[in-house]
Amino acid sequence: MRATVIHGAHDVRLEEVPDPVIELPTDAVVRTVASCVCGSDLWRYRGIAPVRRPTRIGHEYVGVVEAVGDAVTAVRPGQFVVGPFYSCDSTCPHCEAGFSSVCEHLDWYDGCQAEAIRVPLADGTLVAVEQPAEELVPSLLTLSDVMATGWHAAEMAGVRAGMTVVVVGDGAVGLCGVIAAKAKGAGRIIVISRHAPRQALARDFGATDIVPGRGEAGVEQVMGLTSGIGADAVLECVGTADSIRDSLAYARPGAVVGFVGVPHDSDPSIATMFSRNVGLRGGMAPVRNYLPQLLPLVLDGTIDPGRVFDLELPLDRVAEAYEAMAERRAIKVLLRP
Amino acid sequence: MRATVIHGAHDVRLEEVPDPVIELPTDAVVRTVASCVCGSDLWRYRGIAPVRRPTRIGHEYVGVVEAVGDAVTAVRPGQFVVGPFYSCDSTCPHCEAGFSSVCEHLDWYDGCQAEAIRVPLADGTLVAVEQPAEELVPSLLTLSDVMATGWHAAEMAGVRAGMTVVVVGDGAVGLCGVIAAKAKGAGRIIVISRHAPRQALARDFGATDIVPGRGEAGVEQVMGLTSGIGADAVLECVGTADSIRDSLAYARPGAVVGFVGVPHDSDPSIATMFSRNVGLRGGMAPVRNYLPQLLPLVLDGTIDPGRVFDLELPLDRVAEAYEAMAERRAIKVLLRP
Numbered sequence: 231m232r233a234t235v236i237h238g239a240h241d242v243r244l245e246e247v248p249d250p251v252i253e254l255p256t257d258a259v260v261r262t263v264a265s266c267v268c269g270s271d272l273w274r275y276r277g278i279a280p281v282r283r284p285t286r287i288g289h290e291y292v293g294v295v296e297a298v299g300d301a302v303t304a305v306r307p308g309q310f311v312v313g314p315f316y317s318c319d320s321t322c323p324h325c326e327a328g329f330s331s332v333c334e335h336l337d338w339y340d341g342c343q344a345e346a347i348r349v350p351l352a353d354g355t356l357v358a359v360e361q362p363a364e365e366l367v368p369s370l371l372t373l374s375d376v377m378a379t380g381w382h383a384a385e386m387a388g389v390r391a392g393m394t395v396v397v398v399g400d401g402a403v404g405l406c407g408v409i410a411a412k413a414k415g416a417g418r419i420i421v422i423s424r425h426a427p428r429q430a431l432a433r434d435f436g437a438t439d440i441v442p443g444r445g446e447a448g449v450e451q452v453m454g455l456t457s458g459i460g461a462d463a464v465l466e467c468v469g470t471a472d473s474i475r476d477s478l479a480y481a482r483p484g485a486v487v488g489f490v491g492v493p494h495d496s497d498p499s500i501a502t503m504f505s506r507n508v509g510l511r512g513g514m515a516p517v518r519n520y521l522p523q524l525l526p527l528v529l530d531g532t533i534d535p536g537r538v539f540d541l542e543l544p545l546d547r548v549a550e551a552y553e554a555m556a557e558r559r560a561i562k563v564l565l566r567p
Numbered sequence: 568m569r570a571t572v573i574h575g576a577h578d579v580r581l582e583e584v585p586d587p588v589i590e591l592p593t594d595a596v597v598r599t600v601a602s603c604v605c606g607s608d609l610w611r612y613r614g615i616a617p618v619r620r621p622t623r624i625g626h627e628y629v630g631v632v633e634a635v636g637d638a639v640t641a642v643r644p645g646q647f648v649v650g651p652f653y654s655c656d657s658t659c660p661h662c663e664a665g666f667s668s669v670c671e672h673l674d675w676y677d678g679c680q681a682e683a684i685r686v687p688l689a690d691g692t693l694v695a696v697e698q699p700a701e702e703l704v705p706s707l708l709t710l711s712d713v714m715a716t717g718w719h720a721a722e723m724a725g726v727r728a729g730m731t732v733v734v735v736g737d738g739a740v741g742l743c744g745v746i747a748a749k750a751k752g753a754g755r756i757i758v759i760s761r762h763a764p765r766q767a768l769a770r771d772f773g774a775t776d777i778v779p780g781r782g783e784a785g786v787e788q789v790m791g792l793t794s795g796i797g798a799d800a801v802l803e804c805v806g807t808a809d810s811i812r813d814s815l816a817y818a819r820p821g822a823v824v825g826f827v828g829v830p831h832d833s834d835p836s837i838a839t840m841f842s843r844n845v846g847l848r849g850g851m852a853p854v855r856n857y858l859p860q861l862l863p864l865v866l867d868g869t870i871d872p873g874r875v876f877d878l879e880l881p882l883d884r885v886a887e888a889y890e891a892m893a894e895r896r897a898i899k900v901l902l903r904p
Contacts, residue, residue, distance in 0.1 A: 261904075457660075548680055552577075
């Protein structure tokens with residue numbers, strides 16, 4: 231069969247390769263109905279990521295099942311199927327908790343920009359749908375990555391009805407982020423975009439405002455549109471350190487930036503957060519907001535946090551208090567005037 | 568009156584200073600019943616943060632109102648009050664959204680390790696409680712910072728009943744994080760701690776497991792305790808880059824690290840997240856988990872993400888597809904075999 235092979239920067243070729251076959255009883259072979267090119271494929275094409283040897287490429291597809299291994303029970307030959315950009319077992323604790331992209335048995339395809347592909351873990355990976363109308367194929371294809379990725383940004387950012395949402399990035403993922411925000415009932419959707427045709431599509435998808443600026447100019451424009459408060463949720467669909475920095479600045483205190491742009495020049499902690507799908511959220515405690523909840527718990531004896539004071543001193547011995555804590559002799563020192 | 572003044576590293580003195588007075592009609596003067604020393608005060612004491620001139624210090628207190636300005640209506644002289652470690656108006660959009668620690672009119676005290684303090688924005692800041700029993704004073708004092716801060720870590724991490732929670736740090740905030748996790752119904756509370764007396768207090772507060780290791784050893788131990796899955800929520804109560812790195816490693820995919828340890832050697836983005844109380848959450852989209860929600864939306868026409876394909880080519884023109892996307896002539900290219 232024919233499949234796409236990347237040989238190096240700006241060198242992509244369609245080549246004859248061996249037909250995919252069932253290698254494991256959990257495999258399926260899917261004949262491709264459509265595939266596509268992802269923004270992340272361009273890293274190698276542009277020479278930003280290295281290509282060490284000719285490599286099959288592509289990870290988005292819809293197709294028809296051609297063959298299944300003996301252990302496969304959820305799909306059968308002839309069915310139209312959609313699959314994620316990875317394969318997963320759908321039974322491990324991470325899959326069951328909703329994070330199949332960190333599946334304990336995560337696996338990758340050989341390259342989906344091809345006439346057919348081998349799908350590992352077919353039962354956990356593929357979803358069969360009735361043969362769709364031809365005009366639905368492009369939308370179904372987006373579910374294998376970009377639409378689901380824009381949706382993930384909105385899920386992680388906690389988009390709810392009525393919110394003001396900023397979408398950073400006007401690529402396919404950002405545009406799908408607009409669709410996701412709209413589907414979740416966002417009241418206002420501000421898209422950071424400089425390209426007129428993409429701005430038009432963003433508006434068609436539900437964007438209410440376009441901000442062409444980036445950096446400080448963009449932040450100023452978003453603040454101008456939100457009465458100086460910032461957005462209730464931000465979808466970061468680019469992945470550069472600059473874009474993450476801007477996204478954090480668009481967000482109002484308490485908001486979450488849902489980030490799905492693969493970070494490629496960020497702090498190692500941010501790269502870890504991305505690769506493990508682990509969030510980070512906090513800051514100075516809004517003590518005044520918590521007091522009405524916590525005071526009753528102290529007054530009725532439910533909690534007894536005063537026990538963290540393991541030393542009490544009169545105020546005129548405050549220097550000793552500092553010394554005891556600095557030397558770790560005391561957890562925390564209470565002072566009485 | 569007498570107040571604590573820090574002159575430099577290891578040089579803390581109780582000195583005679585002018586009595587606080589009502590300076591603005593929104594002020595109150597509070598006579599201190601108790602104050603305390605915070606871990607963050609130790610940065611200057613240890614010489615980690617500079618002390619450029621003699622400076623009043625301390626930000627935690629409970630006390631009795633002595634005087635109020637003409638505009639103050641919520642508290643009156645003679646009332647016992649608790650206040651956060653900052654002052655806030657409780658009316659701005661950030662306060663109303665639950666994030667008073669990023670109040671548009673946030674203000675700081677002159678120094679609370681003193682016989683009395685001036686409290687700006689008294690109506691928004693102070694909470695009056697009936698004169699408490701003497702033994703409740705320490706616990707009420709913790710509400711001004713450490714207990715509410717441990718609570719914030721648990722809130723931000725999304726701790727819910729039955730969860731396995733890791734608390735990183737056995738200082739007063741970490742210990743209060745244990746109390747918070749317990750109060751929110753955590754099923755298992757693992758504390759990272761090396762100090763026997765603090766381990767004992769942590770267990771009293773509800774910790775079920777103690778992990779003395781840090782770095783890779785600590786991660787291995789937490790994974791061993793959680794069947795290799797990781798924790799459902801992590802409370803980061805230290806603030807170093809190492810501690811944040813470890814916290815991210817303890818968390819299972821999908822979990823959130825609630826971080827309240829002031830970051831002092833982290834990436835600028837993490838410092839921004841802290842100072843603005845903005846979260847960051849995402850990673851590779853768990854497409855397989857979203858497919859059952861998204862497929863019906865495509866099939867019934869609610870969403871039409873296929874419109875992101877603005878170019879369609881046969882597979883044998885795949886090289887053109889890459890070129891068109893790399894040159895930004897196409898948003899995304901669909902390929903047909």
